[in-house]
Amino acid sequence: MLSKMLRMAALLDVYGPLLTERQREMCRLYYMDDYSLSEISELQGVSRQAIHDTLVRAEQAMEAYENQFGLVRICDTTRRQLEELTSALSAARQAIDGAVRALGGEFGSNCDCDLDAARTCLATAIKAVRSCQKAAVSIEEGTCVGMGPGLVGSHVMGEKEGGL
Numbered sequence: 001m002l003s004k005m006l007r008m009a010a011l012l013d014v015y016g017p018l019l020t021e022r023q024r025e026m027c028r029l030y031y032m033d034d035y036s037l038s039e040i041s042e043l044q045g046v047s048r049q050a051i052h053d054t055l056v057r058a059e060q061a062m063e064a065y066e067n068q069f070g071l072v073r074i075c076d077t078t079r080r081q082l083e084e085l086t087s088a089l090s091a092a093r094q095a096i097d098g099a100v101r102a103l104g105g106e107f108g109s110n111c112d113c114d115l116d117a118a119r120t121c122l123a124t125a126i127k128a129v130r131s132c133q134k135a136a137v138s139i140e141e142g143t144c145v146g147m148g149p150g151l152v153g154s155h156v157m158g159e160k161e162g163g164l
Helices: 002-018 019-031 037-044 047-067 073-101 115-142 154-160
Strands: none
Touching: 002 019, 002 047, 002 073, 019 037, 019 047, 019 115, 037 047, 073 115
């Protein structure tokens, strides 16, 4: 039940403006403000069944919009990709910190350094940076998912045609 409430709240955030004012208000009260059907029916002066029917129609409309446009799905995918990117950047930072420690802590210091450990840490950092690059490309490509050719923009076209 909670997952349905969260999904409907997400759909309402994105597709709420496409609903009728009445549907939007009922959904806001039910999903966002956690009112019961009885409480909403008292506020609106209509039966619980009328509230239920309005909510069902609004849910169906929002699901239809999501099936057509996929904006919530794109947002979820992008959020996951950003989490992966953040994780990879953290791994790169840790690997670089390890390489700096293995090299003696600071540039120019006269400490003994472990070149093999530094090499291993830098190889790990390079791998993490490549993972970041892959995630960034995936995110960039994902921003164009579901958009028509006219909405992709000159940024993508410019790169392919040798533009900026």
